[in-house]
Amino acid sequence: MLGNLFAGFYQFADVFAFLVLSAAGLAIIFGMMGVINMAHGEFVMCGVYVTAASYHAGLPLPLAQACGTAVAFLIGMVLEAVVIRPLYTRPLDSLLVTWGLSLVVTQGTLVLVGSTFPGIGTPLGGFRVGDYTFSAYRMVLFAAAIGVLGFVWFLFLRTRFGIQARAVMQNPGMAQALGVRRNRVYALSFGVGAGLAGFCGALYAPTMSLIPTMGSSFIVESFVTVVVGGSSVLLGTAPAAVALAVIRTGLNAWYGQIIGQIGLLVAVILIIRVLPDGFTGWLTRRTA
Amino acid sequence: MTTLLELQGVSRRFGGFLAVREVDLAVEAGEIHCLIGPNGAGKSTLFKLVVGRYEPSAGRIHFRGHDVTRDAPHSRVQRGMSIKMQAPSVFRALPVRQNLHIAMQHHVPPAELAREEERLLELLGLASEGARPAGELSHGQQQWLEIGMAVALKPTLLLLDEPTAGLSPEETFRTGELVQRLAAGGMTVLAVEHDMSFVKQIATRVTVLHLGQVFARGSVEEIVSDPRVAEIYLGVPHAA
Amino acid sequence: MLKLLEGPQTMGRGPAFWGAAGVVLLAALAYPMFADPYDVGNFGYFFVWIFMALGLCMMWGLCGMLSFGQTFFFGLAGYGYGVIAIDLGNGPLGTMAGLVGGLVLAAVAAAVLGYFMIYGRINGVFFGIVTLSVTLALAYFLGQTAGPEWAIGKARLNGFNGMQGMDPLTFPGPDGGIVLEETLFYYVLILGLAVAYLLLRMLANSRFGNVLVAIREDAERAELLGYDVRRYQLAVFVLGSTLAGLSGVLYTSWGQFITPSSIGLPAASMPIIWVAFSGRTDLTATLVGTFLLLLGFQSLTIYSQETALVLMGALLMATVLFVPRGFVLGIGDLLARLAMRRRREPRPAAAAEV
16 A cells, blocks of 8 residues: 555656756746757756766766766856857747757767767665565655755845846846846856756666667657746746646556657647646736 | 727726726717826726727727627727837838738728828828838838828727827827828827827827826816816825 | 739749749759659659748748647658558559548648647747647657557558558559659659649738738737737648648658658758758748758768768758858849849949949
């Protein structure tokens, strides 16, 4: 009985963690700049590959994961300055440019690194509840997802950067007039978004087989979470992830993975019909 | 006289703020009705309620005998309303002539389109600008082009939201002449306006809004000579 | 009606343009007489894709709706064609029903999906990512259908390996019908493309096209001119997606197979790249540019597909950053301006130059 109950929670936590971790970076960039980073999956992939490479070079796994995150963060900062900045006023074009980039990176990795890369075994082993065995690492992922939400809360509500970022989000022109350097805020936000994508990749690196196109297995979930969530991570991504994880877990349990994936998408399309601005818009209206 | 547009007890709430409260307003066929009031009086909100950008929180709106309270903007326009928005909103990348063409293509028989475009360009003083992208016109010219687009729909009720914003006194005066010429041609006009000299020039009736409510209504002379109206504009506290 | 062939939404007018277009058409018609059948088949294959590019041009270029879902409708119609043809026993009956059925499937799917997105006020960047999500989900789903239990009637979906066993399109005729292949396929596609191009040109310059452009420029303004914006958006979305479906049917007929990889990534990026590179606001530029890119891509793919795709991605980035209107359209404008200048100054003042 306890085992079954925990199994349900475990399934939910697994899906929830995946949705939050894969969507947080995308949501921050969208919320701040109105830009959808189509190369999001490639930042995840970057996190995976750097983590795996550092791990094989002899670093302990947590340190390797920190490397994966840091590299994605730095690349994000540079990229923002080079290709995103000229397109601040053209969000659709920044979507296209990042898509071109995604194609270049995926196929370029295929050319340079080849189609496979040695993976990492899942650490920490398993634990038992009732009659079932569960992977301990999946619980680490769940904790990390909660940690990411806490980090975002802290970053945007408790730091100087957060105050400036929210000012820019509200009114870029006014914030600039008050001495906030908009470009720096955008560059950092993009970097943080990319870094969180890298962090997601770093965390999932020990659980997947490493192929250059692996980014695309993250983007559908991250896209739909952001679409349903809207522009805020805390008021949008988090509740959207809860709702979608419940839907997905239920469908998976009763009808299997394939129906789970398709059902999730149908649910998303139904939800956007009734919640035009996603959970963010709905919650903001309710509390106004 | 027939009532063209009628608002009954119309309110609009934003969260806890009542921007427009229980406004009754009737626009009679053939008049030039001006809506004035200090900043924040709820004029723009009221306009958006009339055109269907916002839905009222309470009250009903009738237009030409139909209840249009819940109708989408485009169906109100199809019933004979037409609006010129506050900031000039023309299709900036498209040529001036195509702007007019898009506005009138469903209201003018194809054979007469070219002639009608020519006539409007002339009327708006844009005869030599037909091929230029609308975004390249001066601010005043864009305002006129937008009035032209609103007029091209051959509306029974023309709604003008601050048609003189950002215009020079000379341009303002010419805009007034244009509006009067249109009204003489049988069009009813409802205009939100700040500029009192413009209101004096064109209005046949005036409604004053203050704090979201109808504060006074009457002819231009009555409103201008009403000391209470002067007070709300000048901010002199009301003698209690 | 014919007057609408020229207008504000389409580049190219007058005898010079139509003369050049006629010459190109004649050259294309004469081509099979000089080339070997393999190359003819290859060219016919390029034409397959242009319908979906033209569809994207209509909805994205004219109406501002960036759909990443062209390959979704391509795949849906392609699989639909296959399933119907196989289950009706192929031949003229099966394949003709497959053609109609595939197109109807794409149109209905576009109407349903479009309804939820457009009436749910999904637009701008979200329109792109929702359409892409749906596309990737379809590719993922079809990739999972390897087992024998995944069959519709006699048609096995076959997972990643794709569906096989459908006949090419076959017109009713003597001896079991006229099979659309090789040179005939080429001629029919040229004809179809010419008709589609001319009809779309007329549509772009019609009242409908004017409204699309108005919505692209300022949807709110268009609504206040009395246009039911969302109905127009839905209409053009269905039109553009159905054209993608036509490409899907033709592709399946051409190769007699269809796989999930023609739906997912990187296939889904291709229509966007063709149209962006060509110049999304113009049908002629899209037609010419798409053909040139397909030709170039094919030549590179022989050496390395990955490198070709890297170049395509880089091309998209370069287009957006440096020539946002599109390369082909830019060149077209340049030609038009040169022609105009020459008309204005019939003879350069040679004497004055000294």
